[in-house]
Amino acid sequence: MTDEALFEFLHMEIVSHVYKEQQASKGEMDNKDRAACVSVLEGMGFRVGQGLIERLTRDSPSFKDELDIMKFICKDYWTKVFRRVAAILFISPPQGTYVLQDNKFSLLTQLSGGKQYLDQAPKYLAFSCGMVRGALSNLGLDSVVTAEVSVMPSCKFQVVIQKL
């Protein structure tokens, strides 16, 4: 019994709970309800991400710049949380846009190995998007994080840093 498996189980249970609750009170789920579920999951991920990054960077020196932070997220943060390294596919510093790709995203590997259940994937990505957004927020960067999947278990996270 490993810690990673425990987290994955807990994550699945949380997603299923949030959707069941919404369904129970509304009957039929429309897009607004689905958006509400996603935003609840994202919010939870946000808090967890904030806490985690605090613990992770407590003893490290401060980061040089945005790119340095994003590299840290792809390597160290991703390794701690998802046990892999994510690749930065695309960088556009002037617009503060980064696209991170994980070819074998750990929270999707149990779901399917291709296109099956593609429509279910967003539910399982909301929490992780929140975690990235929370981590960046505690490092001083406001961002919008979205994820897209075309073939599981590979997925792309798009991070847009909000400039003040």
Next chain:
Amino acid sequence: MSRQSNRTTDSKKMNSELFTLTYGALVTQLCKDYENDEEVNKQLDKMRLIEDFLARSIGRCQDFRETADVIAKVIGKFQANQNVSGVTPSVTNWSPAGDEFSLILENNPLVDFVELPDNHNTLIYSNLLCGVLRGALEMVQMAVDVRFVQDTLRGDNVTEIRMKFIKRIEENLPAGDE
């Protein structure tokens, strides 16, 4: 709920913290969604996590005593992953009839960094654990009552879970449309 800790960062710790923090976020969300602690306790109890694994480990135990030892060992392994000083929980306080015992945990990994605020006195933070234990035992045909008797979050020295054997569940044939 505030955070307080002075652990050194360590990669094994990191993973357990992810689980602990996520569990904390879940409980926080449930407290927001439901008016009272009783409801939150019920929701936590309903959740299913590692019942399958636990049930397989308990599997062919001959009697309740053996079952108790297996449960303690599984929780001990889980704890060894979480803490530097993992300690297998002890099985004590057997009732004279041999149908009730206590599981004593010195550390409860779920409650790292957690403090219960005053207005949540009846919240059983780790109720997920009760639901999981009960669910796993149901899978091996045993109806068991699982309760927290002592909780470090509420100021006790240790966490004590009391487990009482109620009865063997009769095997149900798959037919029927309930």
